[in-house]
Amino acid sequence: MNRRALNILGLIIFFLLWQIIPMTGMVDPNHLPPFSDAIMKIPAEIAKGTLQAALIESLMHYVIGFGGALLVAIPLGVMMGRFGLIENLLYPIEEMMRPIPPIAWIPVAIIWFGFTPWAAGFIIFIGALFPTLINTYDGTKGVSRIDIEAAITLGVKDELTMIKKVIFPASLPNIFTGVRVSNAAAWMCLVAGEMFGAGGGIGLELTLSRNYMDMARIFAYMLLLGMIGILTDITLRKYESKVLRWRRGIVA
Amino acid sequence: MSAIRVEGLAKRFGDLLVLDNLSFEVKDGEILCIVGPSGCGKSTILRAIVGLDPDYEGKIYIDGELISGYNPKIGFVFQEHALFMWRTVIRNVEFGLEVKGVDKKRRKEISMDAIKLVGLEGFENCYPYELSGGMKQRASLARVLVNDPEVLLMDEPFAAVDAQTRNILQEELINLWQRTQKTIIFVTHSIDEATYLGSRIIVLEARPSKVRKIFDNPVPRPRDRTSIPCVELRREVLSVLKEVRGEVDQHS
Ligand SMILES: Nc1ncnc2c1ncn2[C@@H]1O[C@H](COP(=O)(O)OP(=O)(O)O)[C@@H](O)[C@H]1O
Ligand SMILES: [Mg+2]
Numbered sequence A: 001m002n003r004r005a006l007n008i009l010g011l012i013i014f015f016l017l018w019q020i021i022p023m024t025g026m027v028d029p030n031h032l033p034p035f036s037d038a039i040m041k042i043p044a045e046i047a048k049g050t051l052q053a054a055l056i057e058s059l060m061h062y063v064i065g066f067g068g069a070l071l072v073a074i075p076l077g078v079m080m081g082r083f084g085l086i087e088n089l090l091y092p093i094e095e096m097m098r099p100i101p102p103i104a105w106i107p108v109a110i111i112w113f114g115f116t117p118w119a120a121g122f123i124i125f126i127g128a129l130f131p132t133l134i135n136t137y138d139g140t141k142g143v144s145r146i147d148i149e150a151a152i153t154l155g156v157k158d159e160l161t162m163i164k165k166v167i168f169p170a171s172l173p174n175i176f177t178g179v180r181v182s183n184a185a186a187w188m189c190l191v192a193g194e195m196f197g198a199g200g201g202i203g204l205e206l207t208l209s210r211n212y213m214d215m216a217r218i219f220a221y222m223l224l225l226g227m228i229g230i231l232t233d234i235t236l237r238k239y240e241s242k243v244l245r246w247r248r249g250i251v252a
Numbered sequence B: 001m002s003a004i005r006v007e008g009l010a011k012r013f014g015d016l017l018v019l020d021n022l023s024f025e026v027k028d029g030e031i032l033c034i035v036g037p038s039g040c041g042k043s044t045i046l047r048a049i050v051g052l053d054p055d056y057e058g059k060i061y062i063d064g065e066l067i068s069g070y071n072p073k074i075g076f077v078f079q080e081h082a083l084f085m086w087r088t089v090i091r092n093v094e095f096g097l098e099v100k101g102v103d104k105k106r107r108k109e110i111s112m113d114a115i116k117l118v119g120l121e122g123f124e125n126c127y128p129y130e131l132s133g134g135m136k137q138r139a140s141l142a143r144v145l146v147n148d149p150e151v152l153l154m155d156e157p158f159a160a161v162d163a164q165t166r167n168i169l170q171e172e173l174i175n176l177w178q179r180t181q182k183t184i185i186f187v188t189h190s191i192d193e194a195t196y197l198g199s200r201i202i203v204l205e206a207r208p209s210k211v212r213k214i215f216d217n218p219v220p221r222p223r224d225r226t227s228i229p230c231v232e233l234r235r236e237v238l239s240v241l242k243e244v245r246g247e248v249d250q251h252s
Helices: A003-024 A037-047 A051-084 A084-096 A101-115 A115-142 A145-153 A158-197 A204-213 A215-243 A245-251 B042-050 B089-094 B095-100 B104-117 B133-145 B161-179 B189-197 B230-251
Strands: B001-013 B016-027 B030-033 B056-060 B074-077 B152-157 B183-187 B198-204 B209-215
Touching: A003 A037, A003 B183, A037 A051, A037 A115, A051 A084, A051 A115, A051 A158, A051 A204, A051 A215, A084 A115, A084 B189, A101 A115, A101 A158, A115 A158, A145 A158, A145 B074, A158 A204, A158 A215, A158 B095, A204 A215, B001 B042, B001 B095, B001 B183, B016 B030, B016 B042, B016 B056, B016 B183, B016 B209, B030 B042, B030 B189, B042 B074, B042 B152, B074 B133, B089 B095, B089 B104, B089 B133, B095 B133, B104 B133, B104 B161, B133 B161, B161 B189, B189 B230, B198 B230, B209 B230
Parallel strands: B030 B183, B030 B198, B074 B152, B152 B183
Antiparallel strands: B001 B016, B001 B056, B198 B209
């Protein structure tokens, strides 16, 4: 049997077990509702309009937090990699902030921004910032000397041109690695922040479902999160392999 | 008139004195080959001339004018190909023009001319990983040629390709040189290469480097590597190089 077939078989077995085990009564269906109950909640939630509303709220948080993080992390990482002054100033701060789990910022975010999309956006921002920052910084530092020297002998005189034409494109593989890790961190922070009530969204729906003791609804929204996660990762990978076509021969 | 004059060049890396009071001239339109024991400072000389290591003592003139730092009259071909892996052949070749701000259409025209000149037509949209070693060096040469330098510095450019390709590249270089009348300084560790290409050949001593002997190469072009005068010259150069190497061995 080929790989694809095995992949699908694995999934089928997983969902079948999820379906059968609660039905046999081996576990309490109130704790683990069968798969069909969970999946059927999705059209029901769409019909009520709740799912779309939560999805749009979450996407807004994602765009604010993740987009903002990339806008800050990439330029800052490049500058840290290229300018000793900035590197030496920021490195200790970065090393001190990075180990703090982003979730720890939730109370701060809620006090600073209230129960608004900005609070969720801020938590996501913190979570997504460091992976991209660190990888961009590493990539920038790792640009080979020969590329830089080649550029100098071809007439590059100013730092801005060097960054635009050599440092940034040469660091792109590392930057992409960072962006994908940031993306995963962003979703984690998004759910955590929203569960605390920062701005609504899918996370808040999870908390509400718990209040209603509606397990099928919890699993429905979890399935939705899984799907979004896969979708964003696939999109990023597609884009990455297109932009990094030149690496095919190197990584292979 | 001499295209390049090196006067009293001295260079140290920490305690290591690599070049000490080195002087020589490169005549307008000649191919000057430099040979010498490995580690004697051949690359160091070229890097000083092209402005990659501006931290040296002594004076270097081009057309009677003192050089300091990057000079657009000088082009540099690295030992390893040093192509930008993220750019296709044509995008590599047009790099220098891009930096100068030449418009896109003109850039393409000039780059295609250079690509044709080095025999890479049809490969302009390939990425470096898709090219053989010889093709990479051709592309590197084209990338330097679009800047139309008067002097080409080449640091063991064919050292990494197989013997057969190497001979072809040497012939092509001679054709190109005869068409463009560029002045070339060519560093090599191959005496065969030096005698085939060089209008003159400089043999350097081991560190700290001095000129041991300068050979004029009277063999008319097109040269036949196996002709008696060629073989004679090779023998003479080799015997001087052997003396120099012998001295190195005695030291160590
Ligand atoms: N950046 C550097 N720092 C310290 N030593 C160097 C550096 N570059 C070259 N050297 C030393 O200088 C000597 C000459 O190097 P190089 O010019 O590359 O020799 P060649 O090209 O003749 O083989 C070598 O002993 C090398 O180790
Ligand atoms: Mg060398």
